[in-house]
Amino acid sequence: MFQQNYPSVQHPYCFELNKDFNFSAAHYIPNEDAGKCMRTHGHTYFVNLTIAGDTLDHNGFLVNFSDLKKLIHGQFDHYLLNDLPQFQGKSPSTEIVAQTIYEMVQNSLDERDNQPKCLQVYVRETPTSYVVYRPKGSSHE
Template identity: 60%
Template sequence: MLQQIYPSVAHDFSYELNKDMHFASAHFVPHESAGACQNMHGHTYFANVTIAGDELDETGFLVNFQSLKKLVAKEFDHTLLNDHEAFDDRDPNFFPTTEVVARTIYERIQKHLDTLENKPVCLQVFLRETPTSYVVYRPKRGKKSES
């Protein structure tokens, strides 16, 4: 994977971890205003997640890179995103758009991080859908995820 520069998040944590991943998925956006995106099509998504914290776990990790890969790439790779429980073709807040996929990745990761004793936090998810289009999802500070 090519090294890329991602938007950074200002924070006061001691450690910051970034993990790059990619996955190939198909999707469609179930709304007439989506134009050609109403038709099923695929992308090779490139994701970067930024996680920060002050404490390392018992293995000396902020978080294990493999657990992040399982939560994202292994979950979504070679699937139809519309078939996942996290997405709903009846509610635009849950259509599998790049914005919603980025938010869903954040929610999956943060839910896992909340179970860890060292309590790292996911600061942002950068999700590239095409070479020219990407989304950055950052939760509002002080606001917990709805998941």
């Protein structure tokens, strides 16, 4: 994986971690006005998670990096996103993929005693196109 700079998030927390990983998946946008994206096609998605908090767990981790990758990679890698339960009734655009990853990560973090917060999800779909998702009302300044 290449070194990448991501948009930063201002926040009051002591600790911030960023985890990069990728997964390969196919999707299609089921609307005629999506142009050629209406046809099934694939991407190698590059993802960065920004997670912050004040309290470390019993291992001295905010979150174990490998837990974050397992949470998403195993769910999405080498699948047709449109067929997955997370995208039923939704168009799996990069924006929706980023929002869905946020929801999955934050739901997992909410179960932890140290209560870290997912501040942003960055999803690169192609070398020239990416989306950043930050939950509304999460201004951490």
